[in-house]
Amino acid sequence: MLRSVCIFTGSSPGADPTLVDVARDVGAELARRGIGVVYGGGGAGLMGAVADGAMGAGGEVVGVIPDFMVQREWGRDDITELHVVTSMHERKAKMADLCDAFLVLPGGIGTLEELFEVWTWRQIGLHGKPIALLDLPTAVGAGFWQPLLTALQGLADAGFVSAESLADVVVAPDLDSALAGLAQRPTDSRLLRPGT
DSSP, X not given: OOSEEEEEOOSSOOSOTHHHHHHHHHHHHXXXXXXXXXXXXXXXXXXXXXXXXXXXXXXXXXXXXXXXXXXXXXXXXXXXXXXXXXXXXXXXXXXXXXXXXXXXXXXXXXXXXXXHHHHHHHHTTSOXXXXXXXXXXXXXXXXXXXXXXXXXXXXXXXXXXXXXXXXXXXXXXXXXXXXXXXHHSOOOOOOOOTTO
């Protein structure tokens, strides 16, 4: 049973105005299900919308933010709990410690960096927490994460990513499917062979 989910998503709203509403709805629905949100502690963009949705629905929201971002007034103090840490590295480690699974919404370079780090950690056995990509439809009809998945398949075809590693990440078009997929993934920490 998932008690808390770490959300990785953009600190900007993106070009599609519907994404803010979706992010807010994700936060609210997690709260309704009694699942806490762990996130980067900011108030802007999609990450802020997730927190708003969860708090508005009476949920628990735990933020983790580096002190330099607090000094720039990027953090918020209206959430359940805010952990202020010294570095980006400490931030990601703390977020990983506080959650049971990871859910990745649309975002940019920072979101990708967070995804790849926890995915790598899972593959080499540093944690057993499952990961899901919320592959929301875009204006052209394809899921948001499809270009990334195509690139990753290219890496697999070139022999640098295993089919097992690709299949380990849940790819889902909606929150219900994402949570169902996370629940079905193994949570044992396991060391996979090189090249995963």
